[in-house]
Amino acid sequence: MIQNKSVLAIIPARGGSKGVPRKNIRHLAGKPLIAWTIEEAKKSKYIDRLVVSTEDEEIAEVAKSWGAEVPFVRPSELAQDDTPGIDPILHAIKVLPDFDYVILLQPTSPLRIAEDIDACLEQCVDKKASACVSVTLTDKSPYWMYNLIDENTLQPVIISEKPILRRQDAPDAYVLNGAVYVADIPWLERTNSFLHEETIGYVMPKERSIDVDTMMDFLYLETLLSEMIDASEEK
Known part of the structure; x- marks a missing residue:
């Protein structure tokens, strides 16, 4: 909770990825892509409940093995190529009511850390904004x-x-940069978008703002993270 307000975090992860097949559970530097987001979200000071929204059984099992909840199966009509990104979020907050804030954490931002999640939420609450999204x-x-x-x-x-x-x-x-989206839930249900004239921005550094969209992105990150891990082990 933050200032007595409850916080729901949602990681949307559908099975049908075109650019990188099975992207959300493809291994990146030794663990599934989605695991990078789950691990950091679990370190948050404020998140009361962390759930993964997916229609895919294998993704659900991987998510649960890394410590996230999968309390429902996303309807297949909300997991299509042309499904607006906000629709699975609106579905999740309807299935899981009674939270004050929602945080959207896309699994395609594996370098985002818990401090980014918490700082974006803090900025939204402290400035009494309806929504705050990460930018670089x-x-x-x-x-x-x-x-x-x-x-x-x-x-x-x-x-x-x-x-x-x-x-x-x-x-x-x-x-x-697609890493963190925060919104007041009643406001989000009215506007149907995190992006609005009332939305404010939380600035993240470029080195944590890499978004995995293509195979080239994936290979670049694989190389980068492997070098970081090797350098850390040498110390």
């Missing part, structure tokens, strides 16, 4: 991004009176 500083400034129109004509995404030509002159821009 982007490497690519939107001031250097373009749309291609009319046979490859370049149109700036952000049109400014004076072009910004040097990287150090561009204002900081932040991008969602």
Whole structure:
């Protein structure tokens, strides 16, 4: 609990992953991808209940073996390629009522740590915000991004009176990193989205903001984590 408010954490993990088959239980540096998120969530100071939402029996068994609850089977219609990401969360908070805050923890952010989870929640509560989501500083400034129109004509995404030509002159821009989403539950049920004009951001460092979406992401993380583990063992 935080300030006498109860907290439900949900890890959504469907079985049908296209980019990386069986991604959520594929081993990353010695343990299933989903286990990285379960382990950190279990270290949280505030989470009252940690559940995994899945329609997949094997994912459910792996999740339970790493210490998460799987109190229900997600309906198959909420586990399709085109299922909006918010729908399994709304389903879970309906099945498990009487919590004040919900935290969405995607298993594709394995480098997120318990301190990130707790700090995002603290920021949401302390600032009396309806929702708080994690972001990170982007490497690519939107001031250097373009749309291609009319046979490859370049149109700036952000049109400014004076072009910004040097990287150090561009204002900081932040991008969602997908690691932590926090919301007041009654508010989320009204808005059906974590992202709203009332949502605030919690900044995470780039080194903990890697999102596993493709096989290249997976292989990169595998190499990175193996090197980190080897370096730690040598000390």
